Amino acid sequence: MNDIVRILKEKGFKVTPQRIAVYNVLMNTKEHPTVEAIYNKLQPMYPTMSLATVYKSLEVFRELNLVQELNVGEDKFRYDANVKQHPHIMCIDCGRVDDVDDEMFFNLKDEVASKTGYELVGQKLYFYGRCPSCKRK
Amino acid sequence: MNDIVRILKEKGFKVTPQRIAVYNVLMNTKEHPTVEAIYNKLQPMYPTMSLATVYKSLEVFRELNLVQELNVGEDKFRYDANVKQHPHIMCIDCGRVDDVDDEMFFNLKDEVASKTGYELVGQKLYFYGRCPSCKRK
């Protein structure tokens, strides 16, 4: 059985076609889509699904830690089915958002904790630049 | 003469009491205030100043690179008169936002560039945790 189905059941949430559809969009992309983008991608297959349902599905997934929310500085959120906190990089020309391998950030948390006196629980690391394809132009 | 006055003049912007007031709030705080917070702080001294004026002043300052905009993941921006890109840390309990010394991030950009193939131009680094005072409770 699909993971998402099992987890929803375990946590007492209902398994609906809409939720599965929203989650599958996120599972099958590397594009870190916005709510709008997810909605648009689902339109052809689920023409009756409303934007509010996309929002609510994402809210449930976030609660269950099945997706993470990104804010790269736009006035809206993007979503990622990869819930491991990892850095992202955005192209300032074309707007695409990519993952950044995070092995180089291993000891960052400890260093920040000792510098600031905070007890660290998380981090959001965003980089900005020109992607390989935009660089060429 | 005040720096802000000189720069506004040089760039052909008019020097108004409102602009100076907004800038001074930012100069004299380490709190990374929101627009609302700036507005509230100015109310006693400038009771006729409107929220729109705060927004517009900040827009000018951002254009002139006199302030930087932060988005720590709230649904609003915070502002900092320190325009050098540096990491921030937010307390998940009380909401305060502090600076993080950035010497430890020196070679980060180069590493990210070589990993991703992007040409790096900037970064936003946010950490989350419990501040020393909230930790004690």
Add this chain to the structure above:
DNA sequence: TATGATATGGATAATAATTATTAATTAATA
């Protein structure tokens, strides 16, 4: 110092993303 061109401030309306509400529908389970 006075004048006049023009950018700015302040009030308010508009916008856009998100959240709340609600009635009708649907799924889970006895």
Add this chain to the structure above:
DNA sequence: TATTAATTAATAATTATTATCCATATCATA
């Protein structure tokens, strides 16, 4: 299958931000 509780979808409400409009303040120039 009936009951119950959760969910959907449509819509309204909310909230941060941006745009508009015009009286007014600023400042170069006379």
